[in-house]
Amino acid sequence: MTTDFSTSTLLCRQLFDRDSFTYTYLLVDTATHEGALIDPVLEQFERDLQYVEELGIELLYVCETHAHADHVTSAGLLRQKTGAKIVFSKDAGIEAIDLALTDGDELKLGNYTIKALATPGHTSGCMSYHVDDKVFTGDTLLIRGCGRTDFQQGDSQQLYDNVIHKLFSLPDNTIVYPAHDYKGRTSSSIGEEKRWNPRLGGGRSASDFIGIMDNLNLDMPKKINEAVPANVAVGVDYNPRRYVHDDFSMTDLHKAWQQLGKNEIIVDNRRVEEFAEGHVPGSRNIPLGTESNHAEELKAYSKVYMYCRSGRRAQTALTNLSLIGLNNLICVSHTGMPNWIAAGYPVER
Numbered sequence: 001m002t003t004d005f006s007t008s009t010l011l012c013r014q015l016f017d018r019d020s021f022t023y024t025y026l027l028v029d030t031a032t033h034e035g036a037l038i039d040p041v042l043e044q045f046e047r048d049l050q051y052v053e054e055l056g057i058e059l060l061y062v063c064e065t066h067a068h069a070d071h072v073t074s075a076g077l078l079r080q081k082t083g084a085k086i087v088f089s090k091d092a093g094i095e096a097i098d099l100a101l102t103d104g105d106e107l108k109l110g111n112y113t114i115k116a117l118a119t120p121g122h123t124s125g126c127m128s129y130h131v132d133d134k135v136f137t138g139d140t141l142l143i144r145g146c147g148r149t150d151f152q153q154g155d156s157q158q159l160y161d162n163v164i165h166k167l168f169s170l171p172d173n174t175i176v177y178p179a180h181d182y183k184g185r186t187s188s189s190i191g192e193e194k195r196w197n198p199r200l201g202g203g204r205s206a207s208d209f210i211g212i213m214d215n216l217n218l219d220m221p222k223k224i225n226e227a228v229p230a231n232v233a234v235g236v237d238y239n240p241r242r243y244v245h246d247d248f249s250m251t252d253l254h255k256a257w258q259q260l261g262k263n264e265i266i267v268d269n270r271r272v273e274e275f276a277e278g279h280v281p282g283s284r285n286i287p288l289g290t291e292s293n294h295a296e297e298l299k300a301y302s303k304v305y306m307y308c309r310s311g312r313r314a315q316t317a318l319t320n321l322s323l324i325g326l327n328n329l330i331c332v333s334h335t336g337m338p339n340w341i342a343a344g345y346p347v348e349r
């Protein structure tokens with residue numbers, strides 16, 4: 001992607017996992033390169049990460065539409081690798097996440113806003129995400145179908161109400177992107193589903209719908225006993241917030257910089273291009289994702305100070321290094337280089 005700050009479009013890549021028939025969506029604001037992944041699959045982790053790296057995406061969010069029963073998420077691994085925040089409905093009751101959303105909450109993605117629409121019914125913690133002219137409906141609304149409601153606190157009446165009153169109130173030309181399709185279809189629209197969805201469209205009543213759902217007699221998903229517990233742990237036994245102790249600011253970093261000991265180092269975890277545009281004088285550029293290659297060398301310092309732009313990448317790099325045994329790390333966890341510049345501290349280019 002070329003860095004073009006004059007035009008902002010929302011790139012949407014639809015990716016597919018053959019084994020579970022799951023769609024993963026990559027959203028990127030082409031002007032800011034900020035991105036989000038919706039419903040990534042563990043087995044496709046390398047594929048998705050390659051996109052993030054090749055397109056120079058700063059992955060802000062991994063959004064889950066619900067705790068899936070048919071595949072394990074790569075959310076935890078993606079967080080570990082990129083510093084993305086894991087986003088879930090609050091009602092999913094999952095602890096190891098970063099942002100718990102309720103109905104109507106909004107996430108900023110560059111010049112776009114992702115709006116959370118709580119749509120429980122398939123599970124009690126289902127969330128749809130509405131951005132631009134697209135809605136990512138998870139298993140709540142599928143193309144000419146809907147998710148089952150017979151496990152994970154499913155509730156047919158609730159699913160019906162949320163589709164009819166919430167999703168079907170979006171503009172008719174809103175593109176519907178589901179979490180799955182088993183017949184090769186890739187997208188639909190709200191207007192189409194309102195008219196043609198055999199379970200929920202054409203003015204079907206709630207009691208009709210409940211009758212249909214009660215008589216589906218489906219087998220349990222193959223992976224349910226493995227996938228649901230794994231997804232509750234976001235795919236890995238790993239919670240980065242555990243390792244970040246300090247609330248260390250750029251002002252504190254400035255003090256440390258002024259009296260930096262021989263055996264201390266300041267590390268900038270941003271991308272090479274960002275580093276080139278201006279950094280803390282004397283700091284060393286170790287972009288997030290490459291920090292483990294430098295573990296041995298960083299171990300030798302008595303203190304390693306880390307920063308980035310917002311604190312997100314420095315926190316993640318700190319966590320990754322902590323996990324492999326480093327305990328000499330301090331990171332600026334909630335601010336970064338723009339604050340350093342705003343404070344009028346010296347900048348090296």
Ligand SMILES: [Fe+2]
Pocket residue numbers: 066067068069070122139147
């Ligand atoms: Fe599901």
